[in-house]
Amino acid sequence: MTRIRRATRSDAAAIGRVHVETWQAAYAGLLPDAMLAGMSDVRQSALWAQALADPAEVRGVFVADDEEAGVVGFGSCGLVRDPPEGLDGTETRVGEVYLLYVEPDFQNQGLGRRLLDAMFRQLRADGFDTAVLWMLAENPTRFFYEGLGGVLVGQRTDTFAGIDVDELAYAWRDLDAPLVRRRLAPDDETSP
Ligand SMILES: CC(C)(COP(=O)(O)OP(=O)(O)OC[C@H]1O[C@@H](n2cnc3c(N)ncnc32)[C@H](O)[C@@H]1OP(=O)(O)O)[C@@H](O)C(=O)NCCC(=O)NCCS
Numbered sequence: 001m002t003r004i005r006r007a008t009r010s011d012a013a014a015i016g017r018v019h020v021e022t023w024q025a026a027y028a029g030l031l032p033d034a035m036l037a038g039m040s041d042v043r044q045s046a047l048w049a050q051a052l053a054d055p056a057e058v059r060g061v062f063v064a065d066d067e068e069a070g071v072v073g074f075g076s077c078g079l080v081r082d083p084p085e086g087l088d089g090t091e092t093r094v095g096e097v098y099l100l101y102v103e104p105d106f107q108n109q110g111l112g113r114r115l116l117d118a119m120f121r122q123l124r125a126d127g128f129d130t131a132v133l134w135m136l137a138e139n140p141t142r143f144f145y146e147g148l149g150g151v152l153v154g155q156r157t158d159t160f161a162g163i164d165v166d167e168l169a170y171a172w173r174d175l176d177a178p179l180v181r182r183r184l185a186p187d188d189e190t191s192p
Pocket of ligand 1: 022026100101102103106107108109110111112113114134135136139140141142143144147
């Protein structure tokens with residue numbers, strides 16, 4: 001069984017490992033090889049240890065914790081960092097899903113949806129009415145977000161290791177969307 005729960009400081013090493021593994025698997029051919037090859041579990045875990053020590057940051061971090069494999073996915077959210085140009089001005093407070101990753105062996109089992117759901121609930125509890133998410137334009141998982149009701153609201157160019165990369169923004173204006181609700185497991189820790 002895999003449970004969605006809040007991250008704690010002791011998850012830093014596991015999240016760091018999953019972070020590197022999922023980036024190297026998902027972004028091969030999309031982000032510079034040297035950058036991906038240079039990612040290290042140790043460095044990423046140290047960054048997560050720093051983030052998880054900050055009460056404001058840890059509030060928006062969730063993990064998928066499998067009873068046998070341990071942490072197999074994670075997501076993080078908070079206040080929007082770069083509001084897309086396509087928001088229509090009716091939003092009062094905009095939040096953002098910064099990261100959402102599930103290990104390849106555990107994908108397509110509903111964990112991405114459940115992590116997204118936990119983050120939407122957190123954002124809603126923190127007073128946000130809208131959530132946005134930036135992703136690489138060439139990432140095939142854009143269909144995952146479209147399937148869950150995300151609407152395309154912007155684009156930008158970001159730079160990774162000196163290489164320009166196109167990104168797209170998706171938005172959800174109803175953080176209670178039924179599609180996200182459908183497969184919630186009863187024991188997910190999603191209330192703040
Ligand atoms: C994107 C990701 C988080 C989705 O998590 P997941 O656990 O695999 O997805 P789920 O099992 O919750 O899937 C939910 C729905 O999306 C669909 N879906 C999942 N990945 C998809 C894809 N690549 N293309 C189209 N649909 C997809 C599933 O079929 C499912 O639909 P259904 O309910 O109609 O069957 C995960 O695949 C992942 O980490 N991918 C690699 C990293 C990445 O690109 N992260 C996003 C960065 S912005």
